Amino acid sequence: MLANRLRKRQKHLSKWGRRQGVSCYRLYERDIPEYPCIVDWYDGEVVVWLYERKRDETAVSQTTFRNEILHEIQTALGLQPSQLFVKERVVQSGLQSQYEKYGRLHHVRLVQEHGLNFEVNLSDYLDTGLFLDHRPTRQMIRARAANKRLLNLFAYTGSFTVYAVAGGASHTTTVDLSQTYCQWVARNLAHNNFQTNARHCVIAADCLHYLAEAAQRHEKYDLIVCDPPTFSNSKKMSQASFAVDRDHVALLQACGRLLTPGGELFFSNNARQFKLDEGGLNGRFTIQNITTQTIPEDFRNGRIHQCWLLTHKE
Numbered sequence: 298m299l300a301n302r303l304r305k306r307q308k309h310l311s312k313w314g315r316r317q318g319v320s321c322y323r324l325y326e327r328d329i330p331e332y333p334c335i336v337d338w339y340d341g342e343v344v345v346w347l348y349e350r351k352r353d354e355t356a357v358s359q360t361t362f363r364n365e366i367l368h369e370i371q372t373a374l375g376l377q378p379s380q381l382f383v384k385e386r387v388v389q390s391g392l393q394s395q396y397e398k399y400g401r402l403h404h405v406r407l408v409q410e411h412g413l414n415f416e417v418n419l420s421d422y423l424d425t426g427l428f429l430d431h432r433p434t435r436q437m438i439r440a441r442a443a444n445k446r447l448l449n450l451f452a453y454t455g456s457f458t459v460y461a462v463a464g465g466a467s468h469t470t471t472v473d474l475s476q477t478y479c480q481w482v483a484r485n486l487a488h489n490n491f492q493t494n495a496r497h498c499v500i501a502a503d504c505l506h507y508l509a510e511a512a513q514r515h516e517k518y519d520l521i522v523c524d525p526p527t528f529s530n531s532k533k534m535s536q537a538s539f540a541v542d543r544d545h546v547a548l549l550q551a552c553g554r555l556l557t558p559g560g561e562l563f564f565s566n567n568a569r570q571f572k573l574d575e576g577g578l579n580g581r582f583t584i585q586n587i588t589t590q591t592i593p594e595d596f597r598n599g600r601i602h603q604c605w606l607l608t609h610k611e
Contacts, residue, residue, distance in 0.1 A: 299332045299366065301374035301440050301528060307374060310595055320409045321429055322595040334366055342380045344419055345370060377475040382419045386418040407488060410438065413459055414488040416481065425482060426454045430601045434563060438522065439464035445519035447556065450504045455482030457522045462491045465568045469497045474533050476501045506535040509549040521552050521559045543564045546577035553581050558611040573605060582607035
């Protein structure tokens with residue numbers, strides 16, 4: 298069943314991807330209950346995330362089923378074992394952080410999306426460096442970016458920044474807590490013949506601390522992208538922990554202080570039970586839930602993330 302499903306999806310999405318200029322897409326997302334896995338296509342290579350089926354399953358049956366799934370994927374897509382990268386998501390222990398090392402194969406390559414190049418690491422982290430579910434959101438940023446000043450917070454590997462510069466942004470500021478990911482941002486810019494400089498700067502810093510300091514400097518931005526983690530207790534942070542459900546109002550208010558009149562704030566997160574506290578924002582923004590517009594065609598899960606467009610009231 299899994300092999301047949303993958304063949305049909307690949308036949309459709311390969312044509313769709315060529316028309317869209319997209320070389321990476323989601324092939325399979327737990328469509329069949331008996332096969333709990335996610336399969337993402339990266340221009341001829343595949344990343345598979347395996348979920349456990351039952352909590353009481355034996356090690357032998359787990360291994361047998363794992364081998365069956367991987368064999369079906371290889372057969373359906375005509376892959377060699379070296380083209381398949383497998384990662385585990387275990388319910389009991391939760392999800393591994395995207396910032397933690399997963400392996401050391403260092404299988405790094407470039408992929409293309411809407412005419413832009415992005416560096417992905419298919420082997421060493423739970424995530425690859427490019428969140429495929431925000432492809433439409435990135436397009437929205439590029440469409441708005443001409444002659445605008447962009448602030449990209451919790452920037453990960455900077456794909457929103459690359460789209461903004463490609464769209465003609467006059468200035469971009471990209472902030473992430475991780476020096477590793479800030480270096481990745483710089484490489485992604487370079488892969489598209491863009492440079493980090495006074496107009497396009499990348500800063501390794503706690504985003505909450507940066508927002509406070511930027512307000513003191515009276516910085517202003519026309520566009521802000523804010524895609525925070527669901528939870529973080531990194532020792533590098535200025536506060537003990539960050540939880541998006543608890544702290545998003547203060548975060549968005551801090552972003553609002555940096556927005557120009559009429560400026561736009563794209564706020565997204567992937568916390569499944571998250572509810573935006575519109576009342577707590579004190580009428581500072583016009584708020585639109587744009588989630589349905591930002592879920593790409595290749596994603597079956599309509600709640601892979603939630604996304605809002607908050608426009609600063611003039």
